[in-house]
Amino acid sequence: MPLSEDEQHVLNEIEHTLSLDSPRLASSLRAARPRHWRSLGGQLLADLSLALTGLVVVLIGVHANSGVGIAVSLIGYALVVLSVHTMVSTVRSRR
Secondary structure (H helix, E strand, C coil): CCCCHHHHHHHHHHHHHHHHHCHHHHHHHHHHCCCCCCCHHHHHHHHHHHHHHHHHHHHHHHHCCCHHHHHHHHHHHHHHHHHHHHHHHHHHHCC
C-alpha cells in the first residue's frame, strides 16, 4: 500500500534528520532497502503465466475421471484466482 503525501513527507523528514545525526547508520539503512526487482510488465507477465498454468491444470482435472480430477481442478482454479488477484493489486499499487 503506498504512503499518503503527508506520510511520505514525514518519512522524508525522518530520513533527512537521521542522515544529519548518524550518516553511517543512514547509509547502511539505504543500502539495505529492498529494491523492486520486477518491472510492472514483468510482474504482469509472470501473473499471466501463472493464470494460464492454472487454466491448463483445470483442464487436466476436468479430463480426469475421478475424485483426484476434482481436486486438481480446484487447485488450478485457485491458481487462476491468485494470479488475477495479484495482477489487480499490482496494477492498483503502481498507480
